[in-house]
Amino acid sequence: MCLLLLSPSLGENTLDIARQFCQFAGKMAQNDGQTSQIDETDRALVALLAANARMPVADLARRLGLARTTVQARIERLVTRGAIAGFTIRRGTALKEAVRATVLVCIEPRAQAEVLARLRQLSTVETVHTTSGRFDLMVVLCAGSTQELDGSLDRIAEARGVKSSESLIHLSTKLDRRG
Structure with missing residues (x-):
């Protein structure tokens, strides 16, 4: 006033x-x-x-x-x-995991809570984002080996409520503005 x-x-x-x-x-x-x-x-x-x-x-x-x-x-x-x-x-190169991937996930209606609970149990899951468009979730994985990554991808695909997933393996970083 x-x-x-x-x-x-x-x-x-x-x-x-x-x-x-x-x-x-x-x-x-x-x-x-x-x-x-x-x-x-x-x-x-x-x-x-x-x-x-x-x-x-x-x-x-x-x-x-x-x-x-x-x-x-x-x-x-x-x-x-x-x-x-x-x-x-931020982890330096000496501590960074060897293999990273982004997993795009389609889930059943009303299954988000159950799928998120499953993702929380996976130690390789770094972040989970909801998305708009064709996919419902974007999951970023960090694994010590391709075998560990493969196992995590299998566990995501097997989770109840997951209709489908698509994996994008990170090969190299061309730009990182996080520092």
Whole structure:
């Protein structure tokens, strides 16, 4: 709510400016009680953290040309607002599984819960996404060998509620923007 006490002697122009100010203040207040948006500095900070989530705040500050306390406050604000959901590691080549595949799965109507329960039991399942179009689920598998991958594909195909599946074996990575 915006409350301005104005003199009756003010002109219509001043009243219009005051109304615009109140509209602007209302829009800013609707932003979860926070008046700041994610700006280019925040985006640069998130990019640096995405490349190395363990980078010390002092190094982040130096690269961004900001004070360490400013960077720490920005990180805390981004976490609080949900822009940053957490900090994690990415496996290097020494720890990456040898074989990866994407499996496109068609399921019976109302069988999603049962199929997802089966997929959760498979240690090779990395992610499961619902999709639009011809397939219902997209499953990403990571296996230590082609034999382990083959076994996982068999268990997916055998799961009750699965009508059909199509496997796409990942051969090489040509672009990875995750860092």
